[in-house]
Amino acid sequence: MSTSFQPDERGFYGPYGGAYIPEMLIPNIENLKENYLRIMNSESFRKDFKTLLEDYAGRPSPLYHADRLSDHYGCNIWLKREDLNHTGSHKVNNTIGQILLANEMGKKRIIAETGAGQHGVATATVCALMGLECVVYMGETDIERQAPNVARMKMLGADVRPAMSGSRTLKDATNEALRDWIANPLDTFYLIGSVVGPHPYPDMVARLQSVISGEIQWQMRNKTGNSNPDYVVACVGGGSNAAGSFYHFLDEPEVQLIGAEAAGEGLTSGKTAASIAMGETGVIHGSMTNLMQTDDGQITEPYSISAGLDYPGIGPLHAWLAKSGRAKYLSVTDQEALDAALQLTQKEGIIPALESAHALAALNQLDLKSGENVVVTISGRGDKDMKTYMERLKLT
């Protein structure tokens, strides 16, 4: 298991991470910090987590050799099919884990933020499964562009509350969820959807998502005889599918780790969500990390065609992987992602989520050589994005 990229006791990865939170949240965060590792390492948690991942979510997710895409790039492209999970993305790995924690900690009310709605759906799903009350905050802009997921959450019994401040996207939904937690400190569990927020969330979510890289290791070994691919490529919003895809390879330096950020309309267009390329160190949602901000330290409104990547910050682990040089982060524009989505659909018969399309598009920026093994995490499926695809790819 990796050691050098684990956070210290206070949740710092190098200079990034920590818990910059108001006093109102300290008792809740302390409680979680004191209990998450104990619970996650317990026999009963591990058993329940494994059973639910397998029998309920459908894990392991396949590692699929994409023949026609491989031909195109002249190397071996392996797709880690998180899109085939129950609810349609990697998000369910995390929500299953956190709902078990919430149960163990005796919490009755679950709150979450969501961007694309995938985390909201995955949260509403496990709340239905466990019979717990569920409130999901979602930016008003995202409610409009991810309508199918809003309907799913409602059918699952969740109360979907619009976040009306700022750009009305993921950042603002996260602010609202934190305010809700401040106001409901006793019975409520905040089920964060990515490797962001105050310690211990980044570490907790990375551990829960690490099931992805754990599987990639043995799947690669079975298929190629070598558990280490040459590359692992994943998209980065907050960074949970990437953290999960990288996790078991962090201390395997021959594996090149590549994160794909959303450049939006272009890095210098003023309409971007590339927090590593365009951000600077600062505090967002309780964590010291890279974030896009003005000269006065105000957080910039991000932009991406993909709601799940439309976030001005990034998990502190990624800020550290970028700074230390362990992982490389590439920027992908809206158009490049759309082209990559169409390419995967027409070469492999898989419609990816717009988020995942950013990871696919990053392949064009790599110097891939014949015989190399490249794992690309398909973090989710594209059903929720059909409206955008129809409009932007002129499919009507």
Add this chain to the structure above:
Amino acid sequence: MEKLKSLLQRKKDLLSVYFTAGFPHIDSTVKVLKSLEKAGVDFVEIGMPYSDPLADGPVIQNSSTIALQNGMTLKKLFEQLSEIKGEVSIPIILMGYLNPVLKFGPEKFVEECKKNNVSGLILPDLPYETYVEEFQELFTSHGLSNIFLITPQTPEERIKKLDSASTSFIYMVSSAAVTGARDGLSAQQIEYFERVNTLQLSSPRMVGFGISNHDTYKNVCQYAHGAIVGSAFIKHLEQAGDDEEGIISFIKKMKTGKNAE
């Protein structure tokens, strides 16, 4: 810091008011500050507007958004404060979030505070532990008192720890909530105020969050040194603007329960 400390020792039933810098207009800061002093407010918290104020309710959030749209910045705020240096004698506390301070540069920030007679700071997302490790020396060497918050959920040992690190007052958040005006006090809140009183803390307490009118102000004064009014005053500014007379009569009503003649 000393000015604030001696005020807290000298006086009871203190009334403190929060307002956002640059709201409703960019040049309102000075006007509102002077009007509050004239109205007899004991000290003020000036909000440094932030794009993502996660401990604030809709009223203060909105005032921050407007202040930022008006072009308010930390640099501008310090310019405004330096213009009236010597003209205002009530203690000034700055309240805001950590990121703009980090971006401004903590050293430069405390220098500006000192130059402009700022007595203390409230930075809700600067937790005690980080404060002690990284900021305590810098703040105290510039005469700045860091003000800690406690809530109904803060454990007793932690309250005591914050009390011993406190150099002016402890900000008692009235209930588990973000900022916002509320009516009346619940039995639970009173139980919490009484519980904190039995701890025999060395620092005086000011109660804030949800103080909306004369009754809530007077009520909490029975259990603490005074009260801090925020959202209710911002609402007044929203409706009546930064006019001096309006501010004076708002404060008079808060203090006496009666409208000005």
